Amino acid sequence: MQIAQDDLRRMLRLMHTIRSFELTAQTLFREGLAVGQFLGALHSYEGEEAVAVGVCAHLRDDDCVFSSHRGHGHSIAKGADVRAMMAELLGRESGISRGRGGSMHMFAPEIGLMGGNGIVGGGTPLALGPAFAAQYRGTDQVSVCFFGDGAASQGVFHECLNLASLWKLPVIYVCENNLWAATTPICDGWPVADLAPRAESFGMAGVAVDGNDLLAVYEAAGEAVGRAREGVGPTLIEAKTYRHRPHCMVIPEHRPEDELADWHARDPIARLEGHLLREGAISDVELADLVTEVEAELQAAADFARESASPDAATFADYLWA
Amino acid sequence: MRNVTYIRALNEAIAEEMKRDEAVFVIGEDVADCGGVFGVTAGMMKRFGRERVRQTPISEAAFTGLAVGAAMAGLRPICEIMYVDFATTCMDQILNQAAKLRYMSGGQVTVPLVIRTQQGGGTCEAAQHSQNLEAIFAHVPGMKVAMPSTPYDAKGLLKSAIRDHNPVIFLEHKLLYETKGEMPREEYLVPLGEADVKREGTDVTVVATSLMVLRALEAAETLAGEVSIEVIDLRTLVPLDFEAIAASVRKTGRLVVAQEAWTSGGFGGEIVRRVCEECFDALVAPPKVVGSADVPMPFSPGLEQAVLPDADAIVDAVRAVA
Known part of the structure; x- marks a missing residue:
């Protein structure tokens, strides 16, 4: 599959933006802790950047994404403003959900970002909705649901595959199989090693990809989005990947050191950079500039968040009713 | 009509x-x-x-x-x-x-x-x-x-x-x-959040929902000439038309809430809470809640009827507060 070099550079930049966002978010979280403020759970997407970026590269603003508790990467890849996202982490009025949602509930419906979810598997049936709406209206939008291997053990997930395939809905289920459901290894959660084959039992397309290989994710997602737009039906993509951090900020690392080292060696950003350098699509200098620019952008976002005002406490009842 | x-x-x-x-x-x-x-x-x-x-x-x-x-x-x-x-x-x-x-x-x-x-x-x-x-x-x-x-x-x-x-x-x-x-043959709407006085009365306010409105009206007929019951049909619990309840209780000074749901932990208790907090001065007798007995619904017809509240239960409650 041929991908324009501009597109690859753009995707690399997004991956760096996600990585830098997470590192900056952890700094803000620790700043909060230092003054006795616990800013909720924070689930890092570091290590999984190729999945969100490779999938969302095929989406338009009128396509919907339903994210998970580990959703910063999906939000950035869908085009969310990192300043508003950072302000949300601090609960500011300028936050992407006006400080009412926090890390797990970032919404920007104008670009199709339909929110993260604090319930593991909670987004899986919601994602059927915009897919149904597109079919109902005869338009060609698609709906994408990102979820983890933990969510794949929920009953509702299987109901969704059944209904999506039965009605040939334009929905793409993207499992980020990072091998750990919080602190439980996948061998204690699944009696089998792979998720993708479950698609076959529902009569739908299922494909497993190396989730740390942007090119592989991009290609698989392109086929899935194409099938959905053409009305052929849904796809289940199992992206095998790994998170660099523990489940969240307050859970210590418990995974085997050799496993961590093995996956760090397969870092998706380093792999894409290696590819681009070998192809001559980017130079060392351009790469260094890109990283410097992204880091400056995230520092500015953090400053914006710190300087933004918190919501007026008297407004706690706002936005309940339409 | x-x-x-x-x-x-x-x-x-x-x-x-x-x-x-x-x-x-x-x-x-x-x-x-x-x-x-x-x-x-x-x-x-x-x-x-x-x-x-x-x-x-x-x-x-x-x-x-x-x-x-x-x-x-x-x-x-x-x-x-x-x-x-x-x-x-x-x-x-x-x-x-x-x-x-x-x-x-x-x-x-x-x-x-x-x-x-x-x-x-x-x-x-x-x-x-x-x-x-x-x-x-x-x-x-x-x-x-x-x-x-x-x-x-x-x-x-x-x-x-x-x-x-x-x-x-x-x-x-x-x-x-x-x-x-x-x-009517013509189109009409009933707004959400407006209770309806299904029968006017002067002695006891009976706040009822769903099927219990009919049972309350039966009770009012039974007690006609003895106790004058005002039957308020909430129609919606959310939004709650508490003003309609308060206005009636201020007139009668006596309250019975009739619900088919279990008596304990139900919405009837919530109405009693609001009336006690906001109209305590108007009450001349302790309010009562009529509801189902606090057990799962038994199958056998005689047992089921023993669990469900009926018009007689409302009559008894009204006499107790009147």
Whole structure:
């Protein structure tokens, strides 16, 4: 599959933006802790950047994404403003959900970002909705649901595959199989090693990809989005990947050191950079500039968040009713 | 004026709104071919087609979640859950998702969803087909809750619920379906949040919901000449027309709340709380709540009738406070 070099550079930049966002978010979280403020759970997407970026590269603003508790990467890849996202982490009025949602509930419906979810598997049936709406209206939008291997053990997930395939809905289920459901290894959660084959039992397309290989994710997602737009039906993509951090900020690392080292060696950003350098699509200098620019952008976002005002406490009842 | 059944009233409301707005569709189990197991959507498939009357697998979590997501995408789903007891299999979609999406998104997401279901005992269907769960829905902020007692209210409230921009839980009662009532030929709406004085009186206020409104009216007839009862039909629990309750209690000084739900932990206790907090000075006797005995519904007819509150129970309660 041929991908324009501009597109690859753009995707690399997004991956760096996600990585830098997470590192900056952890700094803000620790700043909060230092003054006795616990800013909720924070689930890092570091290590999984190729999945969100490779999938969302095929989406338009009128396509919907339903994210998970580990959703910063999906939000950035869908085009969310990192300043508003950072302000949300601090609960500011300028936050992407006006400080009412926090890390797990970032919404920007104008670009199709339909929110993260604090319930593991909670987004899986919601994602059927915009897919149904597109079919109902005869338009060609698609709906994408990102979820983890933990969510794949929920009953509702299987109901969704059944209904999506039965009605040939334009929905793409993207499992980020990072091998750990919080602190439980996948061998204690699944009696089998792979998720993708479950698609076959529902009569739908299922494909497993190396989730740390942007090119592989991009290609698989392109086929899935194409099938959905053409009305052929849904796809289940199992992206095998790994998170660099523990489940969240307050859970210590418990995974085997050799496993961590093995996956760090397969870092998706380093792999894409290696590819681009070998192809001559980017130079060392351009790469260094890109990283410097992204880091400056995230520092500015953090400053914006710190300087933004918190919501007026008297407004706690706002936005309940339409 | 015409005399029509509660089922017919609901059917007309759905058909009128589907005709008025193409975004309105019906989704649920058995809703197309047989028109729902209670016949509320009879004839809809023939009139509006299978695309707008979507018959689903037995998969409440998936299709209710789909309805929530479709509402987020701008459609106006009428989601039928056959028995309120079955809604317990999709409480995540109702309580965690539908009720909270607008708030969590800082007002960016709108969920114009109606969940129609029916509840109540009296048909020997035992413990998993006879519950009254309105208090659960009313307890969680973010959903409106309607409980019509007459065909007139059923039609007017359902039309308002479909046009409302918020999630509405619409609780019908299985024993009301065949009841008849007067209804104008012209179109009308009953607003959500307005209680109705079904019978004026001076001595005791009886606040009732759903089937218990009919039982309260029977009790008022029984006690005519002895105690003058004012029967207030709440029609919706959320929004709650507390002003109507307060105005009546200030007149009578005596309160009985009649609900079919279990007596303990129900919405009746909530009404007593509000009256005690806000109208304590007007009370001349302790308020009473009439409800079901606090046990799962037994199957055997004699046991079931012993558990359910009837008109005599209301008569006894009224005499106790009068």
